[in-house]
Amino acid sequence: MRPAILNPLFTLVKDLPGIGPKSAALIERVAGPHVWDVVRAQPSRVQQRTRINEPSALYEDQLVTLPLLVLQHFVPRSPKAPYRVNCMAGDTPVSLVFFNAKGAWLQGQLPVREERIVSGKLARFNNNWQITHPDYMVPTEEAETIPAVEPIYPLTGGLTTRVWNKALDAALDLVPELPEWSDPSLKGQQAWPEWNPSLQGLHFRGEDVGGTRISALRRLAYDELLAQQLSLMIVRERGRRRGGNPLVGDGSLSDPVREALPFILTDSQQSAIDAVRSDMGRAQRMMRLIMGDVGSGKTMVALFSALIAVEAGAQVAIMAPTEILARQLHANLFDALAKVGVRIDILTGRDKAAARRPVLAGCAEGAIKVLIGTHALFQEGVEFRNLGLVIIDEQHRFGVHQRLALGQKGEAPHMLLMSATPIPRSMVLALYGDLDISKLLTKPAGRQPITTLVKPQDQWGEVAQALGRAIERGDQVYWICPLVEETELSALTAAEDRHAMLKEMFGPRVALIHGRMKGEEKDAVMRRFKAHESDILVATTVVEVGVDVPNATVMVIEHAERFGLAQLHQLRGRIGRGSKASTCLLLYTAPLGETARSRLSIMRESNDGFVIAEEDLRLRGAGDVMGTRQSGLPDMHFAALPEHQDLLEIAQRDAQLTLNKAPELSGDRGQALRTLLYLFEREQAIAFLEAG
Ligand code: ADP
Numbered sequence: 001m002r003p004a005i006l007n008p009l010f011t012l013v014k015d016l017p018g019i020g021p022k023s024a025a026l027i028e029r030v031a032g033p034h035v036w037d038v039v040r041a042q043p044s045r046v047q048q049r050t051r052i053n054e055p056s057a058l059y060e061d062q063l064v065t066l067p068l069l070v071l072q073h074f075v076p077r078s079p080k081a082p083y084r085v086n087c088m089a090g091d092t093p094v095s096l097v098f099f100n101a102k103g104a105w106l107q108g109q110l111p112v113r114e115e116r117i118v119s120g121k122l123a124r125f126n127n128n129w130q131i132t133h134p135d136y137m138v139p140t141e142e143a144e145t146i147p148a149v150e151p152i153y154p155l156t157g158g159l160t161t162r163v164w165n166k167a168l169d170a171a172l173d174l175v176p177e178l179p180e181w182s183d184p185s186l187k188g189q190q191a192w193p194e195w196n197p198s199l200q201g202l203h204f205r206g207e208d209v210g211g212t213r214i215s216a217l218r219r220l221a222y223d224e225l226l227a228q229q230l231s232l233m234i235v236r237e238r239g240r241r242r243g244g245n246p247l248v249g250d251g252s253l254s255d256p257v258r259e260a261l262p263f264i265l266t267d268s269q270q271s272a273i274d275a276v277r278s279d280m281g282r283a284q285r286m287m288r289l290i291m292g293d294v295g296s297g298k299t300m301v302a303l304f305s306a307l308i309a310v311e312a313g314a315q316v317a318i319m320a321p322t323e324i325l326a327r328q329l330h331a332n333l334f335d336a337l338a339k340v341g342v343r344i345d346i347l348t349g350r351d352k353a354a355a356r357r358p359v360l361a362g363c364a365e366g367a368i369k370v371l372i373g374t375h376a377l378f379q380e381g382v383e384f385r386n387l388g389l390v391i392i393d394e395q396h397r398f399g400v401h402q403r404l405a406l407g408q409k410g411e412a413p414h415m416l417l418m419s420a421t422p423i424p425r426s427m428v429l430a431l432y433g434d435l436d437i438s439k440l441l442t443k444p445a446g447r448q449p450i451t452t453l454v455k456p457q458d459q460w461g462e463v464a465q466a467l468g469r470a471i472e473r474g475d476q477v478y479w480i481c482p483l484v485e486e487t488e489l490s491a492l493t494a495a496e497d498r499h500a501m502l503k504e505m506f507g508p509r510v511a512l513i514h515g516r517m518k519g520e521e522k523d524a525v526m527r528r529f530k531a532h533e534s535d536i537l538v539a540t541t542v543v544e545v546g547v548d549v550p551n552a553t554v555m556v557i558e559h560a561e562r563f564g565l566a567q568l569h570q571l572r573g574r575i576g577r578g579s580k581a582s583t584c585l586l587l588y589t590a591p592l593g594e595t596a597r598s599r600l601s602i603m604r605e606s607n608d609g610f611v612i613a614e615e616d617l618r619l620r621g622a623g624d625v626m627g628t629r630q631s632g633l634p635d636m637h638f639a640a641l642p643e644h645q646d647l648l649e650i651a652q653r654d655a656q657l658t659l660n661k662a663p664e665l666s667g668d669r670g671q672a673l674r675t676l677l678y679l680f681e682r683e684q685a686i687a688f689l690e691a692g
């Protein structure tokens with residue numbers, strides 16, 4: 001049971017005072033359903049308002065707060081003309097400008113011959129200073145109500161700053177004082193504030209903004225990391241105590257499958273499979289991560305791991321993050337398994353009840369040996385007779401909760417995680433604690449190199465030529481449309497425009513795929529592209545272009561400067577999969593920032609996912625410190641890498657020491673730590689503790 005002291009944080013946003021159901025729905029979309037979600041939403045940036053007495057060139061185009069003596073109101077003659085109020089700041093004239101103004105209201109707000117404190121963006125127009133639509137206009141005695149620093153939140157879909165701030169204030173009021181779980185000497189050494197003030201500080205509530213916020217954020221990040229490291233260790237320790245089921249294969253399935261392969265496994269694949277074989281043969285649960293760049297052949301590792309488990313009489317669940325990827329995995333594994341008589345099936349959220357029934361039954365009675373699926377796999381109603389191995393493809397796209405939920409389906413099944421994003425060591429630690437890792441470093445033989453070119457968006461001629469040549473050769477092209485920040489809708493418009501334009505240039509064999517399409521539609525487009533019924537596939541990135549089309553040799557990525565390194569690398573991995581040389585064209589729009597420039601040149605120089613991953617982490621750190629979302633870790637709100645790398649290591653040591661001293665989290669600090677685990681929704685770990 002969650003400690004009662006946390007209840008206020010887990011009340012619903014819609015129950016906050018002064019928040020109507022409509023606002024609540026918007027807030028829920030931005031932050032989440034609970035008060036705690038609102039409180040831990042981080043500002044995306046900070047806006048400074050400089051207090052000045054008189055305008056000067058130094059402050060042009062900046063947000064300023066200054067005292068103004070109101071002189072005269074000029075009511076416009078036509079409704080289209082602006083309403084203007086002339087004022088003086090010391091000896092300097094400043095005009096306040098309003099469009100569609102209500103004169104009477106303004107005359108009340110800005111009485112002639114009185115002083116007002118006004119805040120807004122200072123601009124120069126025809127050599128006169130002016131502020132258009134000031135953000136604040138208050139009497140002198142209320143000057144303090146204008147903030148010097150304002151956090152800006154990434155709000156969308158009609159949620160206004162005013163409503164958000166109201167909800168946030170109400171939510172912050174509900175934040176309780178909690179027993180201190182931090183180690184006192186660590187807290188002292190880091191000069192961390194208490195928990196509640198830290199949260200207030202995060203949102204620039206309270207005094208002294210400068211240093212407090214950074215240490216507030218560090219403290220919260222530490223709390224989060226500590227909760228995570230503790231829960232990982234508890235779960236792991238418990239798994240160790242409970243033991244695993246040794247699965248020892250006899251080669252009766254894997255040997256014939258290996259012999260039938262049209263290629264030889266790479267050394268990396270072979271040693272990963274050997275590691276899995278030896279892990280699963282032990283009476284301890286396997287926790288292994290296979291990291292291999294796109295195209296390094298992880299599917300083979302999954303295939304042989306599954307075969308070993310099936311030889312030993314167990315069932316295997318394989319989970320993929322999207323429908324398309326699940327279907328592709330199914331297609332890729334089907335033949336190999338069918339040949340040796342292993343029944344494989346697929347279950348996705350899209351399947352109707354009638355289609356699900358036989359799959360569920362086959363799985364429950366154990367006839368289906370390998371079940372592939374999406375999130376649908378760990379939902380209720382999916383039962384296995386003897387689940388011995390869980391394989392999670394593209395694991396980084398699942399949350400810890402989802403991975404745990406699937407792990408609960410059997411008696412401590414062995415876990416094999418696969419990641420196409422090579423993850424730096426510190427990230428691995430942050431995500432999983434310490435687990436076993438196999439890297440697929442050697443690429444399958446016969447891979448052709450990918451040449452990456454970086455071009456300004458307006459060098460159309462060359463791009464079109466490259467496409468034309470590829471199509472003439474009988475090759476296919478991916479065209480990735482710009483990542484548009486605002487909405488999926490504008491991404492769609494961009495893709496549709498590009499689609500129309502490319503059709504004009506290259507004829508009808510240009511296809512389009514985007515996130516608004518239904519699953520079946522997407523599959524159909526992909527199937528036709530794979531069957532070479534289209535030459536060019538225009539895609540938005542919301543769409544998983546994970547399908548293997550070896551004949552695709554050109555990829556164009558528009559606005560490449562807007563993508564992260566990992567994402568660019570991931571996208572590029574879709575080409576260079578066949579026997580022909582491939583080209584990746586990264587188009588950018590000037591001017592390029594420092595970081596974007598480095599990213600693109602790393603992409604041009606390296607095709608090694610491990611190198612790129614390390615660079616990515618380094619570059620993101622150099623980026624905007626406030627832009628925490630980018631470097632954020634999955635399932636984490638406060639902690640980010642590399643900023644908090646030192647904290648991660650401390651948290652790991654702290655968790656280890658704590659559990660050594662009090663394995664059941666007993667005593668006062670133990671009690672406080674339990675509260676911490678509930679706070680960060682790691683009660684799974686508590687359940688493990690309680691179960692002993
Ligand atoms: P990923 O690691 O991205 O999941 P895949 O498993 O999809 O990579 O493999 C990419 C391609 O490489 C597939 O077409 C697969 O058949 C092929 N492949 C895998 N292993 C080898 C190998 N040892 N030799 C040659 N081709 C291989």
Ligand code: MG
Pocket residue numbers: 298299393
């Ligand atoms: Mg794969």
